[in-house]
Amino acid sequence: MAKQVLNCTVNDELAEVLVQPWDTLLDALRERMGLTGPKEGCGTGDCGACTVHLDGKPVASCLLLAMQVRGRNVRTIEGLGKPGALHPVQDAFVRHGVPQCGFCIPGVIMAAAALLTENPHPTEEEIRYGIAGNLCRCTGYTKMLTAITEAAGATAGRRS
Amino acid sequence: MSTVMKTTRDVKGIGLSIPRPDGPDKVTGQVQYVADLNPRGLLHAKLLRSPYAHAKIVRIDVSRAKALPGVRAVITAADIPQLKKKAPTLAIAEEALALIDVQYEVLPVAADPLESMKPGAPPVAELGTEADTSEALAHGSVAGVSTEAKPSKAVNISQQARLQRGDVAKAFAESDVVIENTYRVPMVHQGYLEPHAVLAQWDSSGNLTLWASTQGSFNTRSEVADVLELSENNIKVIPMECGGGFGGKIRALCEPITAVLAKATNRPVRYVMTRREELEAGMPAPQVIIKMKTGAKRDGTLMAIEAEAILESGAYSGAVLAVAGVFLASLYLFPNFDVKGFEVLTHKPSIAAYRAPVAPQTIFAIDSQMEQMAKKLGVDPVEFRLRHLQREGDKMANNQPWLSNGGVEVLTRLAEHPIWKKRAEWKASSKDGKLRGTGISLGGWLGGLQPTGATVRLNPDGTLQVMTGQVDIAGTNIALAQIAATAYGVDIDKVKITTGDTDVAPMTGLSAGSKTTYTVGVAVIQAAEIARKQTLEIAAKELEASVHDLEIEDGRVVVRGVPDKGITLASIGKKGNLYMSKVEPVLGASHPAFSVQAPAFCAQLARIEVDPDTGEVTLHNFVVAQDVGKAINPAQIEGQMQGGAVQSLGMALTEALLYDDKARLTNPSLLDYRKLTSADLPNIETIIVEKPAPHGPFGARGVGEPPIVPAPAAIANAIEDATGVRLTHLPLSPERIALAIASA
Numbered sequence: 001m002a003k004q005v006l007n008c009t010v011n012d013e014l015a016e017v018l019v020q021p022w023d024t025l026l027d028a029l030r031e032r033m034g035l036t037g038p039k040e041g042c043g044t045g046d047c048g049a050c051t052v053h054l055d056g057k058p059v060a061s062c063l064l065l066a067m068q069v070r071g072r073n074v075r076t077i078e079g080l081g082k083p084g085a086l087h088p089v090q091d092a093f094v095r096h097g098v099p100q101c102g103f104c105i106p107g108v109i110m111a112a113a114a115l116l117t118e119n120p121h122p123t124e125e126e127i128r129y130g131i132a133g134n135l136c137r138c139t140g141y142t143k144m145l146t147a148i149t150e151a152a153g154a155t156a157g158r159r160s
Numbered sequence: 161m162s163t164v165m166k167t168t169r170d171v172k173g174i175g176l177s178i179p180r181p182d183g184p185d186k187v188t189g190q191v192q193y194v195a196d197l198n199p200r201g202l203l204h205a206k207l208l209r210s211p212y213a214h215a216k217i218v219r220i221d222v223s224r225a226k227a228l229p230g231v232r233a234v235i236t237a238a239d240i241p242q243l244k245k246k247a248p249t250l251a252i253a254e255e256a257l258a259l260i261d262v263q264y265e266v267l268p269v270a271a272d273p274l275e276s277m278k279p280g281a282p283p284v285a286e287l288g289t290e291a292d293t294s295e296a297l298a299h300g301s302v303a304g305v306s307t308e309a310k311p312s313k314a315v316n317i318s319q320q321a322r323l324q325r326g327d328v329a330k331a332f333a334e335s336d337v338v339i340e341n342t343y344r345v346p347m348v349h350q351g352y353l354e355p356h357a358v359l360a361q362w363d364s365s366g367n368l369t370l371w372a373s374t375q376g377s378f379n380t381r382s383e384v385a386d387v388l389e390l391s392e393n394n395i396k397v398i399p400m401e402c403g404g405g406f407g408g409k410i411r412a413l414c415e416p417i418t419a420v421l422a423k424a425t426n427r428p429v430r431y432v433m434t435r436r437e438e439l440e441a442g443m444p445a446p447q448v449i450i451k452m453k454t455g456a457k458r459d460g461t462l463m464a465i466e467a468e469a470i471l472e473s474g475a476y477s478g479a480v481l482a483v484a485g486v487f488l489a490s491l492y493l494f495p496n497f498d499v500k501g502f503e504v505l506t507h508k509p510s511i512a513a514y515r516a517p518v519a520p521q522t523i524f525a526i527d528s529q530m531e532q533m534a535k536k537l538g539v540d541p542v543e544f545r546l547r548h549l550q551r552e553g554d555k556m557a558n559n560q561p562w563l564s565n566g567g568v569e570v571l572t573r574l575a576e577h578p579i580w581k582k583r584a585e586w587k588a589s590s591k592d593g594k595l596r597g598t599g600i601s602l603g604g605w606l607g608g609l610q611p612t613g614a615t616v617r618l619n620p621d622g623t624l625q626v627m628t629g630q631v632d633i634a635g636t637n638i639a640l641a642q643i644a645a646t647a648y649g650v651d652i653d654k655v656k657i658t659t660g661d662t663d664v665a666p667m668t669g670l671s672a673g674s675k676t677t678y679t680v681g682v683a684v685i686q687a688a689e690i691a692r693k694q695t696l697e698i699a700a701k702e703l704e705a706s707v708h709d710l711e712i713e714d715g716r717v718v719v720r721g722v723p724d725k726g727i728t729l730a731s732i733g734k735k736g737n738l739y740m741s742k743v744e745p746v747l748g749a750s751h752p753a754f755s756v757q758a759p760a761f762c763a764q765l766a767r768i769e770v771d772p773d774t775g776e777v778t779l780h781n782f783v784v785a786q787d788v789g790k791a792i793n794p795a796q797i798e799g800q801m802q803g804g805a806v807q808s809l810g811m812a813l814t815e816a817l818l819y820d821d822k823a824r825l826t827n828p829s830l831l832d833y834r835k836l837t838s839a840d841l842p843n844i845e846t847i848i849v850e851k852p853a854p855h856g857p858f859g860a861r862g863v864g865e866p867p868i869v870p871a872p873a874a875i876a877n878a879i880e881d882a883t884g885v886r887l888t889h890l891p892l893s894p895e896r897i898a899l900a901i902a903s904a
């Protein structure tokens with residue numbers, strides 16, 4: 001099978017790359033576009049390390065074929081915030097010392113950022129379920145909860 | 161009269177919760193792991209794995225795979241004559257696997273360790289395979305354990321150990337209370353999120369570079385050199401960010417074969433294991449089966465312990481058998497004991513360390529016994545443990561003395577916790593058919609040792625550069641930088657720390673055994689003190705003052721009491737790097753070896769609710785108290801305590817590698833190998849206890865491993881408190897709990 005041209009928006013920029021029909025969105029991001037922030041922890045949608053936003057909703061990029069995002073809007077951790085202009089969730093994660101090994105962190109942050117967009121004032125339980133699709137082996141999740149709760153306040157504060 | 165001066169003791173260094181410097185890179189996805197590396201000409205490697213646990217390869221035909229366009233090399237064992245122990249764009253490599261034709265002769269399988277121990281079991285090891293105790297050595301000395309010859313014809317018993325004291329038979333005869341149980345803890349996976357990965361590349365002079373995800377780059381270098389029969393000097397291991405290890409990334413796994421493929425293709429080759437490969441062919445923790453009998457007198461006097469511990473080690477020897485024996489008979493003072501240990505081979509993956517190897521399993525057994533004995537004797541379970549807990553100076557089962565530790569302190573702290581004090585009220589508040597209970601447990605780790613090294617350099621801008629070869633898997637680099645800051649006398653923001661590769665860094669050990677801060681911290685203190693002394697000597701000459709009158713204050717060396725008389729660290733640093741300068745550059749180096757361990761204890765407390773119909777356990781609260789000696793960086797330590805506790809809870813509640821009778825893994829995915837999620841857990845409360853370790857850096861002791869130890873027993877104790885049912889097989893799954901309640 002021949003490679004196909006994928007046109008989509010990635011991190012606010014138009015992207016045009018050649019992908020194989022069997023490439024997943026994660027493959028296309030990591031191997032064709034050099035966006036290695038999303039990680040492959042399982043390849044079967046069970047760990048959440050590959051979480052990106054598709055038209056603003058969190059998705060496991062390992063479970064989508066690249067060509068499924070044709071014409072759509074993709075955001076990866078690289079497009080969420082930059083050093084010096086971090087997203088409130090990223091900022092809170094740094095200040096609370098959340099990341100340990102760091103491998104799950106891009107996925108957790110993308111899941112949490114999507115949650116706060118949809119639900120700016122989540123309860124603790126809503127946060128717990130909001131990131132329940134993201135496995136972390138280092139932190140025990142406690143500091144994540146603290147950081148996301150604080151970021152929720154920060155996000156809400158900015159809007160009011 | 162005294163002028164208040166800021167001395168070195170006031171610098172921003174140890175004791176502060178400073179975030180890891182790699183935080184911003186980690187939250188923005190910039191940190192590079194092996195799988196993120198994509199050098200020009202990269203090739204991808206894939207392994208064709210046997211579908212059988214035990215089979216003989218009769219024939220391999222790789223011709224069709226080799227003919228697939230894009231395939232650069234296909235290698236088999238025949239291409240690697242020197243390969244001793246553990247043996248190819250990505251989509252093409254995967255397709256090529258399907259084109260390799262293998263004919264197997266399927267052989268009988270040893271899948272159950274209890275069957276595998278018996279004479280006549282299908283042999284696992286090649287003849288002449290030696291017991292491998294290197295893991296035990298890395299994790300702490302276990303002197304004084306006798307080993308016995310194995311019963312003849314029991315071909316799969318690869319190690320034996322026995323610890324004895326007193327007269328066990330007589331002691332049981334005199335006991336009023338005897339409790340006997342068999343405890344089982346299945347094989348579990350370390351569960352790091354980043355699968356094993358390596359990138360290999362050779363240069364034209366025959367030097368190999370490995371970008372590795374490893375807990376010890378020098379260890380990886382040695383093992384690869386050994387397997388490929390290369391000089392270590394021809395291998396450079398560059399430790400990349402390690403996406404979790406927990407013991408599973410100590411041994412080399414996919415590095416040698418990737419190196420061979422890189423050589424065969426003369427291209428950089430990357431091999432990243434899939435999650436399925438991780439679960440089927442990673443190096444999990446052993447299954448541990450412990451038959452245990454304990455006896456006590458009516459007045460609570462402990463009499464005897466008799467135990468047989470079977471560690472299922474998979475296909476190769478390597479379990480820390482002696483450590484298991486020592487834990488079983490050393491924590492509480494039993495005057496009489498007879499503890500036997502057997503390492504048994506089966507046709508399953510070769511095991512490795514997992515955070516405090518065999519401690520959670522053995523403590524699950526001994527702590528469950530202590531709880532049941534206390535209950536039967538009608539005494540307070542915490543007082544019962546405290547009465548019999550071995551103290552500093554008491555003899556461990558291997559006759560080595562217990563060293564200073566905070567076992568009593570951590571358990572006492574939890575006993576004072578409202579959740580423990582109000583356990584009767586919690587139980588009485590059970591409602592809606594649910595049953596409430598509280599459980600407590602105490603466990604620990606003896607602490608590992610390994611030689612190490614560090615350098616501390618003064619830069620021309622007055623900042624410090626610390627270098628070690630130590631892989632930072634747990635936030636240890638920020639702690640080491642804090643140690644350097646305090647020992648030298650500058651604020652932490654003036655210290656940069658680097659983990660060097662094996663070509664440039666001082667040789668160092670594994671990031672394992674809860675010994676990184678404990679041992680490398682000492683090296684850093686010594687190197688920083690040497691650098692400080694050199695700095696003061698240079699300043700003394702420049703200032704025409706005595707070294708003894710000098711102090712480092714706010715980035716300057718000043719004469720005590722004469723604050724105007726001083727020289728900046730930056731100018732001392734500059735003089736060390738000026739053309740024609742006669743001032744020596746400041747460079748402190750230290751390379752200590754160690755002889756004294758620092759045991760570290762952790763106690764955990766669980767408040768739970770059980771649904772007796774479904775067996776579901778809801779965790780309401782979980783508290784961790786741990787003796788860390790001195791908290792160098794409290795926030796990092798809390799992270800270790802919380803993460804370790806959740807791994808411990810996973811072992812207690814949900815995790816097991818499940819094998820069928822052909823030793824095939826039946827749950828090779830993260831859907832079926834169930835790790836705990838944020839929705840399964842409460843916030844983990846942490847209590848840091850500081851009982852200084854006499855030889856630790858500023859009194860610090862190891863932190864990483866203790867928190868994974870106590871939860872299985874704490875949860876089993878809580879379930880018994882809630883339901884009256886005692887469970888001895890992990891995981892404490894809903895079906896196990898519901899069935900036990902139904903049949904009680």
